[in-house]
Amino acid sequence: MSDLLERLRGRGWRMTAQRRVVAEVLDGEHVHLTADEVHARAVAKLPEISRATVYNTLGELVSLGEVLEVTTDKRAKRYDPNAHRPHHHLVCARCGAIRDVHPNGNPLADLPDSERFGFTVSDVEVTYRGLCPDCAAA
Amino acid sequence: MSDLLERLRGRGWRMTAQRRVVAEVLDGEHVHLTADEVHARAVAKLPEISRATVYNTLGELVSLGEVLEVTTDKRAKRYDPNAHRPHHHLVCARCGAIRDVHPNGNPLADLPDSERFGFTVSDVEVTYRGLCPDCAAA
DNA sequence: CACTTGACTTAGACATTGTCCATTGTAGGA
């Protein structure tokens, strides 16, 4: 177990069995799960956990900055527990596989003031698209 | 009217009243509409057009490369008629306003081979997030 | 340790967005 639970407790998070389970699911597998996948794994550990609680908890973890929301495709949002190491994503256009990638350079610096329209720009999200080796072969 | 309809006809697109209306809606307003907003505007011009047809037509326009799908938020996909000038997006995290932006550099070149995992990378989508002037003031 | 309080959880109804299918209509060529 990581220090995720410790950090949350330190922030005054009320610790419940449900929240612990959700945090454990995210912490245990470094893949990009949908909310429903998180729920399915949580149910395996705590059968009576409800969908609403999973959604609530995920939303809170996102607000706290412990987890990132990734919306690569039209379907469900995915949750990325790797929030403390900035990174971007590479998505297979056919099968939807997702890899974390670390491009060179800083895209934030590439947006000149003249293109900011007065916005306070705080974040960039880069999604590379292509075909994974398996789909390219097929 | 632009040459969008001409291009489509030239590609062997069967021209129907419904498709013309959808194309006109996208062509007329250079904003980023959701599928439902497109449908609403289409209904204003052709009351009996169905939702399924709008979805089908939008999907075809995307396949043809005449329109881009943008998924900036958790909600609906948006459709960007500005498919022929490559650009990226700047989104207000609070109100969802979207602007087209043209950053310097080429993010595709910033992804080293060692970070491509054998993928055939063909496209990049960059989404800047922040607060628009109105939301920053509030 | 028991009490108290307000935050947390639950179940399920509801909302939104998108897809599918069988039927009906029609564009465009012969």
Add this chain to the structure above:
DNA sequence: TCCTACAATGGACAATGTCTAAGTCAAGTG
């Protein structure tokens, strides 16, 4: 004009996410 394949319709269905009212429980207090 007539045919035929392609397109449109509308309504059911699916997937994802949100909300609410009522019950439950973590954690601080005495």
